[in-house]
Amino acid sequence: MSHKIAIIGLGYVGLPLAVEFAKKYKVVGFDINKDRVDELKGGHDHTLEVSDEDLSKVLNSEGSKGLDLTFDVNGIKNSNVFIVTVPTPVDRNNRPILTPLIKASETVGKILKPNDIVIYESTVYPGVTEDECVPVLERHSGLTFNKDFFCGYSPERINPGDKKHTVANIKKVTSGSTQEIGKIVDNLYKSIITAGTHLAPTLKVAEASKVIENAQRDVNIAFVNELAIIFNKLGIDTHDVLEAAATKWNFLYFKPGLVGGHCIGVDPFYLAQKAQEVGYHSEIILAGRRLNDSMGEYVATEILKLMVLSDIPVKKAKVLMLGITFKENCPDIRNTKAIDVYKSLGQYGMLVDVYDPWADFNEVKNEYGIDMISNPSSDYDVIVHVVAHKEYEELDFDSIKKTNGVVYDVKGSLPKEVANKRL
Numbered sequence: 001m002s003h004k005i006a007i008i009g010l011g012y013v014g015l016p017l018a019v020e021f022a023k024k025y026k027v028v029g030f031d032i033n034k035d036r037v038d039e040l041k042g043g044h045d046h047t048l049e050v051s052d053e054d055l056s057k058v059l060n061s062e063g064s065k066g067l068d069l070t071f072d073v074n075g076i077k078n079s080n081v082f083i084v085t086v087p088t089p090v091d092r093n094n095r096p097i098l099t100p101l102i103k104a105s106e107t108v109g110k111i112l113k114p115n116d117i118v119i120y121e122s123t124v125y126p127g128v129t130e131d132e133c134v135p136v137l138e139r140h141s142g143l144t145f146n147k148d149f150f151c152g153y154s155p156e157r158i159n160p161g162d163k164k165h166t167v168a169n170i171k172k173v174t175s176g177s178t179q180e181i182g183k184i185v186d187n188l189y190k191s192i193i194t195a196g197t198h199l200a201p202t203l204k205v206a207e208a209s210k211v212i213e214n215a216q217r218d219v220n221i222a223f224v225n226e227l228a229i230i231f232n233k234l235g236i237d238t239h240d241v242l243e244a245a246a247t248k249w250n251f252l253y254f255k256p257g258l259v260g261g262h263c264i265g266v267d268p269f270y271l272a273q274k275a276q277e278v279g280y281h282s283e284i285i286l287a288g289r290r291l292n293d294s295m296g297e298y299v300a301t302e303i304l305k306l307m308v309l310s311d312i313p314v315k316k317a318k319v320l321m322l323g324i325t326f327k328e329n330c331p332d333i334r335n336t337k338a339i340d341v342y343k344s345l346g347q348y349g350m351l352v353d354v355y356d357p358w359a360d361f362n363e364v365k366n367e368y369g370i371d372m373i374s375n376p377s378s379d380y381d382v383i384v385h386v387v388a389h390k391e392y393e394e395l396d397f398d399s400i401k402k403t404n405g406v407v408y409d410v411k412g413s414l415p416k417e418v419a420n421k422r423l
């Protein structure tokens with residue numbers, strides 16, 4: 001089978017995958033966002049997941065490999081492998097939103113041909129591919145699943161901002177709707193993934209393997225966050241405790257902090273929702289989510305206590321918040337829990353400046369209504385180190401805070417002599 005690949009969705013997941021495949025295959029990248037397509041055609045990726053140099057190499061390729069970009073569905077109708085990489089968020093009640101996945105399936109279904117393969121990479125609960133997506137593909141194509149067309153599931157493992165663990169360097173789980181298709185899907189990914197692949201026996205196994213990855217990490221961080229709350233009450237530095245405990249070979253070294261982003265802060269709800277559908281109420285998974293979701297307000301309360309102990313008036317206190325993205329050295333602000341800290345401090349009447357050299361000013365303004373500052377001023381009563389961007393390592397904290405000003409280190413990565421307290 002000669003692979004003609006279409007990538008549906010050109011975000012944090014789809015674009016790096018498209019670029020990697022385009023080094024060996026002819027690939028068409030499709031996105032409904034015309035501005036995004038135009039940006040990429042111009043040779044720049046604002047998510048910074050793909051460098052301008054790497055993007056230009058595949059855009060300028062000719063012949064049997066290279067990347068074409070389009071927002072017109074007609075541009076992908078000649079493909080025979082469709083890889084769907086659209087977001088799978090939750091609503092305000094933390095219920096899974098499958099709309100982007102369904103819409104993408106409708107788009108593919110309308111151009112689906114006999115023997116085509118549709119591979120999903122979006123994080124879902126077990127059964128979504130066969131129970132939710134396949135019926136849409138069948139309805140819009142008029143074709144029969146596992147007779148006329150086939151499916152695969154290969155969960156994305158992108159870590160935004162991570163230049164070490166890139167697409168090709170992360171082992172890939174693969175699966176197919178039949179044993180034969182599983183081998184085809186596995187060989188396709190194996191051709192670009194240098195770290196190798198793992199062929200799961202079924203689509204549901206592959207779906208489940210992905211959703212528990214982030215749920216497991218979420219629970220582990222929730223445990224450490226709970227420890228931080230306990231140790232703070234005992235007057236013990238949590239990070240000192242963790243460093244001591246980590247000397248044991250089998251200790252899992254997780255650090256306390258805010259848990260947001262589009263994966264860890266969302267995916268556990270997908271598994272919990274499916275568990276509820278089959279009659280089981282999740283205890284540990286949802287407890288971990290509740291605790292992690294409460295950490296923004298907890299941090300704000302700890303800052304308030306620190307201010308009171310330091311005789312700093314709370315109302316109209318001048319605060320500098322370092323970071324608004326969901327993680328360090330990454331421009332992604334989706335589901336960032338830094339906003340919880342910002343809102344909680346504002347409720348106490350504090351005046352908060354947000355400084356983040358990685359975040360896009362317009363995106364932050366549109367999403368959260370915050371006008372960020374270009375550079376910190378001076379005389380801050382409080383500096384809150386929320387996100388450990390590398391640029392903050394060069395900041396002279398003494399020069400931008402008042403003599404009696406305090407520094408609260410959420411990330412626990414500042415030198416001890418700089419931070420008055422850390423989570």
